[in-house]
Amino acid sequence: MNLIIPNNIFATLFILNLDNKNNYNVIIKDSSLVSKELFNVENSIALMPSMDLIKNDKLYVSQKFGVTFESILSNAYIYFPSNSKEIKKIFLRGDVSSNEVILSKIVFSERFNLTVDITLDSKNEMDRQNTYIVCGNENWQNNLYLKGTSFAEQVLEIIEQPYLNYIITSPNEELIKEFNSKFDKLNDKLLDNINNYLQKINLGNSITGFINEKINSINFDLTNAELEGLQETFRYVYYNKIIDDLFDIKFV
Numbered sequence: 001m002n003l004i005i006p007n008n009i010f011a012t013l014f015i016l017n018l019d020n021k022n023n024y025n026v027i028i029k030d031s032s033l034v035s036k037e038l039f040n041v042e043n044s045i046a047l048m049p050s051m052d053l054i055k056n057d058k059l060y061v062s063q064k065f066g067v068t069f070e071s072i073l074s075n076a077y078i079y080f081p082s083n084s085k086e087i088k089k090i091f092l093r094g095d096v097s098s099n100e101v102i103l104s105k106i107v108f109s110e111r112f113n114l115t116v117d118i119t120l121d122s123k124n125e126m127d128r129q130n131t132y133i134v135c136g137n138e139n140w141q142n143n144l145y146l147k148g149t150s151f152a153e154q155v156l157e158i159i160e161q162p163y164l165n166y167i168i169t170s171p172n173e174e175l176i177k178e179f180n181s182k183f184d185k186l187n188d189k190l191l192d193n194i195n196n197y198l199q200k201i202n203l204g205n206s207i208t209g210f211i212n213e214k215i216n217s218i219n220f221d222l223t224n225a226e227l228e229g230l231q232e233t234f235r236y237v238y239y240n241k242i243i244d245d246l247f248d249i250k251f252v
Helices: 009-016 031-040 050-054 098-112 136-147 151-159 173-182 186-201 205-217 224-239
Strands: 002-006 025-029 044-049 060-069 076-079 089-094 117-120 131-135 163-170 218-221
Touching: 002 009, 002 031, 009 060, 009 163, 009 186, 009 218, 025 031, 031 044, 031 163, 044 050, 044 173, 050 098, 050 163, 050 224, 060 151, 060 173, 060 224, 076 098, 076 136, 076 151, 089 098, 089 136, 098 117, 098 131, 098 151, 098 224, 131 136, 136 205, 151 163, 151 224, 163 173, 163 224, 186 205, 186 218, 205 218
Parallel strands: 002 025, 002 044, 089 117, 089 131
Antiparallel strands: 044 163, 060 163, 060 218, 076 131
């Protein structure tokens, strides 16, 4: 079986946490390409950005496993300008996924009462006069995250439920059932082995310490709270007229 994952440290932690990971051919892709790869490669499941379901609502979704955030630990951070008094444009950079593209306008509207335009940023350096959402591993370079505001925490404040950022999906229901049956209590295993995992990732002492301190706010095991959080997120997407209709998530 192929397991397609995004290129970030939380997906890496998820893979390290699987007992039978050697039974999977792990394919690493940019977050924006994960769902496309899922349809291109047979016999595959994916750890996919949850908002990708909007264009792929026929996919089956594991109701047992995913990656959820409940605190300041996040895969994306917001960086506000140093002097600007008015924010009209948000620049997205890094390993941008549908989650940041779709949810950023909702976050700035609901949390900061701002109507903003969203644009992708491809410049090498960040301009301190601009507002950014940085996605993925760039946040851990030069301790950049220390200057940021957790994107996950802002989403959590809106939906009042855990923010389910990544979901296990496949067009093949049987593959999801098989994956669900192979593992249990991933959170316990994560907590028991986090020091070993972080040593393998080798992020540096300060970042390792930060993640270790906040590791309880990551959930790989899903409960009703996480599943309701995902559905509530889609309700906000619908209420903000980003999608025309709500749809049933095909949980397995």
